[in-house]
Amino acid sequence: MSTTSTTEPTAGAPALDRRPPALELDKLTCRFGELTAVGNVSLTVPEGSRFGIIGPNGAGKTTLFNLLSGELRPTSGTVALFGKDVSKLSPPQRVQLGLGRTFQVVRVFNMLTVRENLTLALSGLSRSKLQLFRPWRTYRAQQARAEELAASFGLGDRLELIAGELSHGELRELEVMLALATEPKVLLLDEPAAGLSPAERVDILALLSRLSKELTVVMIEHDMQVLRSAVDWVAVLDHGELVTQGPTLEVQRHPAVRELYLGSAAHQGGEHDGASA
Numbered sequence: 240m241s242t243t244s245t246t247e248p249t250a251g252a253p254a255l256d257r258r259p260p261a262l263e264l265d266k267l268t269c270r271f272g273e274l275t276a277v278g279n280v281s282l283t284v285p286e287g288s289r290f291g292i293i294g295p296n297g298a299g300k301t302t303l304f305n306l307l308s309g310e311l312r313p314t315s316g317t318v319a320l321f322g323k324d325v326s327k328l329s330p331p332q333r334v335q336l337g338l339g340r341t342f343q344v345v346r347v348f349n350m351l352t353v354r355e356n357l358t359l360a361l362s363g364l365s366r367s368k369l370q371l372f373r374p375w376r377t378y379r380a381q382q383a384r385a386e387e388l389a390a391s392f393g394l395g396d397r398l399e400l401i402a403g404e405l406s407h408g409e410l411r412e413l414e415v416m417l418a419l420a421t422e423p424k425v426l427l428l429d430e431p432a433a434g435l436s437p438a439e440r441v442d443i444l445a446l447l448s449r450l451s452k453e454l455t456v457v458m459i460e461h462d463m464q465v466l467r468s469a470v471d472w473v474a475v476l477d478h479g480e481l482v483t484q485g486p487t488l489e490v491q492r493h494p495a496v497r498e499l500y501l502g503s504a505a506h507q508g509g510e511h512d513g514a515s516a
């Protein structure tokens with residue numbers, strides 16, 4: 240596969256270019272022993288953009304997210320959030336600065352209800368430490384906000400359901416809501432549509448389209464249809480390296496991308512020029 244470095248941004252970039260960066264990755268590198276999971280990746284994510292990250296399994300996408308959210312520290316290179324170097328900050332410190340994320344594998348409390356999951360995430364925001372045996376009804380402000388959040392995402396009638404009984408699609412939606420509870424300015428979504436049925440995909444896309452335009456969204460996603468409707472800029476990783484980046488439709492047509500995704504959904508609708516990003 241082509242690992243030739245064609246990392247120059249494609250011409251015709253939208254006005255996003257002129258927005259200040261929400262995230263700046265500078266020569267970001269993460270090694271696990273001999274393996275370079277992320278190698279020398281430099282990227283700028285403008286405020287308010289919808290930014291996609293694609294690449295084959297093992298390309299380093301999740302590792303990159305872990306470097307952004309602080310679960311991992313870089314071997315070298317830096318991450319800046321709104322101009323501040325956060326490379327050495329812990330995940331909670333980065334949350335305080337406006338970073339929110341979801342995980343490739345859904346992380347909710349399966350034994351708790353949707354309401355309780357949301358209430359917990361919201362209590363994290365107000366920083367009143369969760370007391371394990373504090374009665375739920377005393378979390379009044381959070382309860383109200385939980386109801387508001389669930390209603391705004393069409394899960395209002397699901398509040399009393401045990402999370403473990405939700406469909407996979409509803410779980411993904413709940414996860415996005417949990418990430419939104421901390422009121423992030425930058426939201427990282429790791430494969431939000433993975434494993435979803437076509438109908439569930441439509442639901443999660445609808446949810447994503449309702450997110451505030453001010454919110455910067457970075458999304459790892461394999462599904463080209465999801466990417467086309469959810470992001471306007473795509474960066475391609477392979478073997479930890481940035482292969483190319485550019486407007487979604489242009490990147491889809493990039494020879495290296497077609498090669499990486501040959502046989503997958505990538506080339507379906509490649510001629511779909513009408514769709515605007």
Ligand SMILES: Nc1ncnc2c1ncn2[C@@H]1O[C@H](COP(=O)(O)OP(=O)(O)O)[C@@H](O)[C@H]1O
Nearest residue numbers: 271274276294295296297298299300301302303
């Ligand atoms: N904690 C870790 N320790 C060692 N190797 C890891 C670790 N996390 C990821 N890797 C390796 O780094 C590479 C990139 O993994 P990952 O970032 O999960 O890829 P992707 O999300 O693109 O599928 C893979 O080869 C994976 O096995």
Ligand SMILES: [Mg+2]
Nearest residue numbers: 300301302343
């Ligand atoms: Mg991954």
